[in-house]
Amino acid sequence: MNEISLKNQIVQLIEQESQAPRALQQLTELLVKQVDRVQWAGFYFMHAGQQQLHLGPFSGPATEHTVIPYGKGICGQVAASGQPFLVDDVSRQDNYIACSLSTQSEIVVPLYYQQELIGQLDLDSDTAHAFTAEDEQFLTDLLAILAVQYGAALQQLQQEVTGA
Ligand code: SME
Numbered sequence: 331m332n333e334i335s336l337k338n339q340i341v342q343l344i345e346q347e348s349q350a351p352r353a354l355q356q357l358t359e360l361l362v363k364q365v366d367r368v369q370w371a372g373f374y375f376m377h378a379g380q381q382q383l384h385l386g387p388f389s390g391p392a393t394e395h396t397v398i399p400y401g402k403g404i405c406g407q408v409a410a411s412g413q414p415f416l417v418d419d420v421s422r423q424d425n426y427i428a429c430s431l432s433t434q435s436e437i438v439v440p441l442y443y444q445q446e447l448i449g450q451l452d453l454d455s456d457t458a459h460a461f462t463a464e465d466e467q468f469l470t471d472l473l474a475i476l477a478v479q480y481g482a483a484l485q486q487l488q489q490e491v492t493g494a
Contacts, residue, residue, distance in 0.1 A: 331465045336364050340472065350483035351490075353476070355387040361453065362389040367461075370430065370454040374398065374405055376447060377492035383409055386449070386491040393429040403427030405452055408438045412447045414466050418459045429454065437461040439469040441484070443477045448488045 339360055347353040358371040372388025383405055385396040400409040403426055408415050417436045420426050433454040441449040451473060455461065477484060488494070 331365055331461075331468050333365075336360070339364065344475065344479050350480040350487050351387060353480065354487070355389075357476075358387055358389040367455045367457050368453050369432070369456045370452075372452050373441070373449055374409075374452060375449040375488040375491045376409060377494050379494060380492075382492075383450070384492040386487065390454070391430055395427050395429050398427065404436055404438050405450060408440055408450050409447070412440050412442075414439045414470060416461050416463070416466055418461075432456045434458040435460045437465060437469065439466065439473055441473045441477065443481070443484050448485060 340357065343353060343356050343360060347356060354373050358373070361368045361371040370388070370390030372390070373386040374383040375386050377384055381400045383398040383400070385393070395403075398405050400406050404415050404417055404423065405427070407425060415438045417423055417426070420428070420433055420436055433456060435455045435458050436453065438450050438452045440447055441451060451469060453461065453469075
């Protein structure tokens with residue numbers, strides 16, 4: 331996922347799009363369109379009061395799992411741990427929520443703003459073992475850059491998406 335052209339397109343997107351909601355939407359579109367092994371990409375945001383995640387900007391097939399309790403599925407486990415979660419084969423996970431039956435592997439990376447866990451980026455692939463430790467690092471760096479670039483606008487988006 332660290333293909334140079336993809337990196338360049340992401341840099342361009344961040345430079346050109348000053349609005350956080352649009353930037354995150356375009357980022358999910360870019361990942362689905364430009365990375366063959368990504369079939370779904372979406373941001374979930376934390377609602378601490380409800381202990382639930384709410385789906386924000388995403389690309390790919392619509393999912394019925396727009397709200398996920400902390401602890402449930404891969405996303406819910408990342409909400410609880412605050413750590414990235416790379417799943418090579420979703421069929422081997424007991425605590426997994428299927429958004430699409432075609433999904434075979436998944437990566438979820440936490441989104442921090444000023445040391446606070448506010449959300450996460452979830453990528454799904456129809457291919458098993460689609461994601462690597464390098465992807466995890468790339469996405470972690472990318473989310474850190476988003477937090478610096480968009481700052482408090484990400485928290486505002488979190489509030490809009492979760493209704494908090
Ligand atoms: N598979 C995720 C649910 C979100 S969908 O992939 C869009 C999970 O187990 O948390």
